[in-house]
Amino acid sequence: MSTKVVERKPLSAWERSYIPSFLGGLGVTWNHFKRTAPFLGNKPITMEYPEQKWVVPEGYRGAPYLVKDQEGATKCVSCQLCEFVCPPKAIRITPPGENGQPADRANAEKMPREFEINMLRCIFCGLCQEVCPEEAIFLQKDYSLTGTSREEMVYNKEKLLKLGGTHAGIQKWKHKLEEAEAQESFPVATEPQKHSH
Amino acid sequence: MSAPVTPPATAATQAAPPPPETVTVKVNGKTVQVPKTMPNWQGKPEATTMLQAARCAGVDIPHYCYHDKLPVAGNCRMCLVEFGTPMIGPDRKPVLNEDGSPKIARSVLPYEPGTPRGAIACATPISPGMEIYADSPATKQMREAVLESLLINHPLDCPICDQAGECKLQEYSVQHGQAESRFVEAKVHKPKAVDLGPRIILDDERCVLCTRCIRFTKDIVNDDALGIVNRGSYNTISAFPGKTFDNNYTLNTVDLCPVGALTSKDFRFKMRVWFLKETASVCTTCGTGCNTTIGSREGVVHRLEPRANDAVNGPWMCDTGRLNYKWIARADRLKEVRVGGRKSTWSTALREITAKLSTAPAGSVAIVASARQTNEELFLLKRLATKLGAITDSIAREGEPDRLLVSGDRNPNSTGARLTGVSFTEAGIQLPKIAAGIASGTIRSLIVFGEDVTQHGIDASLLAKLDMLVVSDILPNATTEAATHLLPGAAAPEKRGTFVNVKGRLQKFHKAVEAPGDARPEIEFLQELADAVAGPTGTSTIEGLFNRMTADIPAFGGVQWSAVGDTGVTLSL
Amino acid sequence: MDFFQNLDPAVQFFIFSAVKIGVVFGVTMSFVAYSVLVERKVSAWIQDRVGPNRTSPPIAQFIPILGPFLTRLGIFQPMADGLKFLLKEDFTPNYVRLAYFWLAPAIAVIPAFLTLAVIPFGSTLGNPDNKMVIADLDVGILYTFGIVSLGVYGIVLAGYAANSKYPFLGGIRSTAQMISYEIAMGMSVVSVFLLVGDLNLSKVIEYQAHGGWLVFKQPLAFFIFLVAAFAETNRLPFDLPESESELVGGYHTEYSSMKFALFFLGEYANMIASSAMMVTLFFGGWTLPFLGEPASGLLGGLLHIGIFVAKMAAFMILFIWVRWMFPRFRYDQLMDLGWRRFIPLALANILVTALVVAFVNR
Ligand code: SF4
Ligand code: SF4
Ligand code: SF4
Ligand code: SF4
């Protein structure tokens, strides 16, 4: 790595008296004051928040919510990758277990029994969205999350799905099922079944 | 693995075994001396293979179908490697390079000498001077090709596959696979979520047809239940018609299956494996004491898996033992200290028991211990008994042994109970004596650990005659109901300790989860009690207690806690 | 009024002083409160923001136009702030030196108010004997310096009592800084008194009423005094004792609620006192160039007080404005400025003034 030596010019006596910087500072502060103060310029750049609302730009990382597919089915398959990757451990998933409710769409085999995000812990990093193999969780545009208790800020599966809305996708499990049905040679079970010959 | 303790006398009389014959080979350019023969799956010597030689050099060659303890099948081709052998001239002499080193002929196709030809490392024996190229470009190309072919019809179900995280297909795909698929046709679909047996679910699409499951079931369990049906791309693992896959070892195929084709019904969709904390433990279901790994997360045990130990269980364990953990999380676990039927505290209960025992006349106390307790606990109980002049015994549990692992003795520590002197040659012979003592009024206090004595000749009416009935247990039963002092104890995954199996193998196990509520590992309160009644042992740790015990009891041969590795040591009984 | 005139002069004096003390104290307190508001507003405008504009008591909504307007100006903000200081949890860490911990805020705030006692904030009110100064001391300026130097004890004590490293460092810095700048400050006013020939602050004003403002005769002394005043009040660019970026909050890091408020109060009261001193010493006190005679009537007296307060307010604005103009000095620069520039300059100024006075008076 090459080093660039920056020449430091010694300050002149005039500069060392602080007077030029004082005047410079006065100029800068006065210009801003003049532009902003009421009766002078009256043009503050502050956005008066609750009355004025901000247009959330594309790609904004707000609260993470679960989404449903175009047929209203839960996309999450409880793979727990997001729970694993989440840096502040905001996500907690209860897997379905051996006798749990199967997925609410054919062929996906499972979905979470419970899915909780503690919005007080979430840092809106987007890693859950990044890691999700099912495109089931997205950081959406909500930035103003409030509640009156800690418990209230833990969003459960129902709430997350309701807030998340729909995200149309390729529906890979459905696609696989259709492909298998087209081949006719092998039945595809959505529930554990007895092996037949 | 720690060396078994062999008595010095016998070691001196035996002649030193002859040094094994070795062969010199090169693995990835590194010269290694490897034994000429190595034990095969049955432990018989057989010519060393390239895969074993590479392992000796610290190089792991990817493989699916090969397994140390199964016959070699050589069908997955994952272990293909390029290799070279010393050239032999027409004069049958080695051809030498300019510098005098032997010239090596790389393996090539016989009819196409420019093309490297691999050999399956799992089944190809080594020869002197052989060179194994475990990561040459040709080897890598072969691996990539094999993986690509395996993935052609693979469903890539990872998000819903229980194997994800410990799947060899995932691992090798990351190491040697390609990011994109060149396959554009529809995949061949096969049955999914097939109920293969009472404990097993099969997903045929995920199977890589390594036949490990078939070989295990046929050659290890002697149960011809599994086979492959259909042809070509439609090859499918299946239970033979009329056969059910329900032997007591089926869950081992789940461990064996390198992919997520065979999964456990019990563990199905329960927890992702990467969350599990692994703790080395020992199965408590029978006297064999198979080594296990407990997978737990945040205080909940999710599964047990066998832990390889050639001196005890090899890499297997039975299904009964593997599933024998659910009672740990039962809601009716004893969680409260109870004195006179009311909730109390440890200090009150222990103070009262100590007071009572300290003034008890000799012979007025009896102790029924359990052969499910650890050596250290039994040792402390025996100390107490010696001080009090108490009769002690434990209770026998018998069952049908099988030809593989399951022992007829269904207590994990009968040997320990005998060695510590809690039970005699035969467990349970003292029980009638205790019952008679209570009936006649000479025995006024009874201490029971982990057993329901009402099932063994000391019924509730006898228990009612006692002044004090101290019971420590894990789950409620008729004896705990009758207890004047109830001390909630801990299950094996909730504590540390040692067992001695039926063959005299002394084994350690570790703590995986916390005991619920007020329950405490027995060793903690027994230590307090024994110290208060029988005088201090001079140690407060389990290590110290163990060392004290092995020093006091000759059969333990003075072995130190630190010398007992996670696979244990064999005692000479 | 008759009733009052009939009282014993000593009692009259007592009552009158008590009223003056009460009024000065009350005015100063509200001055402090509203300086904070001004500071927040000015800083907001300098930084293109709006500043406090929400707080209002519920009744303000019912006043048609004025209510919202005042709310937007933040007029009610200081009340909310005060209330908040009173109601917040007063947290005392359990490792502090308790007695000093409690004493320090009081010591920090009291001297600031005491200095105000000798400032003549007006000529007379109604009656020529009713001088608008609480204590017309002959040694006024010496008293001020004596009292001001007590203020540093509050800070040092706070740093020591908190028993934690940042307050401690803040306290140490503060001691060094205060001591250094007090010397420069003290020397700068010596030349003023050489000219005036009296230490009584009323006399200083009298002198300026006839002889013109001293800022024109002693510009260097004023400049040194001004800079030293910034240093003495721990205001930016000399706020090293509490520099947030390095010392969290400096000496008051461990304080909360009303105890913290006292330090805050002390800082602003000090600013007010310094402004009052500068107005008195260099800007003719309550006089204006054409308005130099002590007032005879009530109205004139009030006008003089108004002039004084206006001048003081101008200085307060200067204090506030400078804060947003300058970055903080480095510690060595601060010391260098104090010891190697201002003290020699002040000495030279004394010498020159002394020579001039000697020549002119001969
Ligand atoms: S956005 Fe980040 S912090 Fe929030 S839930 Fe997702 S992974 Fe966790
Ligand atoms: S949201 Fe996505 S990453 Fe998280 S468990 Fe569901 S499928 Fe897996
Ligand atoms: S077997 Fe392995 S690669 Fe296949 S779906 Fe399961 S985890 Fe993924
Ligand atoms: S089910 Fe598993 S073990 Fe059996 S052949 Fe298929 S991949 Fe191998």
Ligand code: FES
């Ligand atoms: S491991 Fe060698 S062919 Fe499968």
